[in-house]
Amino acid sequence: MLNRTLIAIVDDDQLYRESMRKLVVLMGYTVEAFPSAADFLASRFLPETACLIADVHMPGMTGVELHRHLVDAGYAIPTILVTAYPDEVVRDRALKDGIACYLSKPVDDDHLERCLRSALQPGTPIEDNS
Structure with missing residues (x-):
């Protein structure tokens, strides 16, 4: 069952961005992926994004920025x-x-799934096993 909750992925590495997109889709979410922060900020998907997954180190604007x-x-x-x-x-x-x-990176699938659940439902513990 497809979850209509939109997850945006911003990563300048095309292969990683595509593999992360596939992984999050397999988790049941709707996903849009972008090669840069500027592309995400200019997109029509910004207002409906429920959670953002961004690379820390990207040219132009970093994930932190x-x-x-x-x-x-x-x-x-x-x-x-x-x-x-x-x-x-x-x-x-x-x-x-x-x-x-x-x-x-490489991101642990289970840990990512827990992070997504926690981000989308504040107050949900992440149970950090790292």
């Missing part, structure tokens, strides 16, 4: 950041800034 921009613009979109280059300082700052989850 995208989250900050959305908050400053009044969009309360729960955001999950993913990165191939985990950094505890960036992670701690992002979590303090209200990021729902900060995940390292």
Whole structure:
């Protein structure tokens, strides 16, 4: 059964973006994927996005900057950041800034699913097993 909840994925790596899109669709969500923060911000899907999955390191606007921009613009979109280059300082700052989850690539499918559920239903524990 398809969930009409829209998840937006923003990642400049086309192969990763496409594999993440397929994974989240398999979890039952409706997904739109974008190669850059600018493409997402210019899209008609921005107002209906229920959760954002964004890469931390992207040219132009990073995932952290995208989250900050959305908050400053009044969009309360729960955001999950993913990165191939985990950094505890960036992670701690992002979590303090209200990021729902900060995940390292390759992302654990179960952990991502828990993060999505928690982001979409605030108050749901993530049960971090990392």
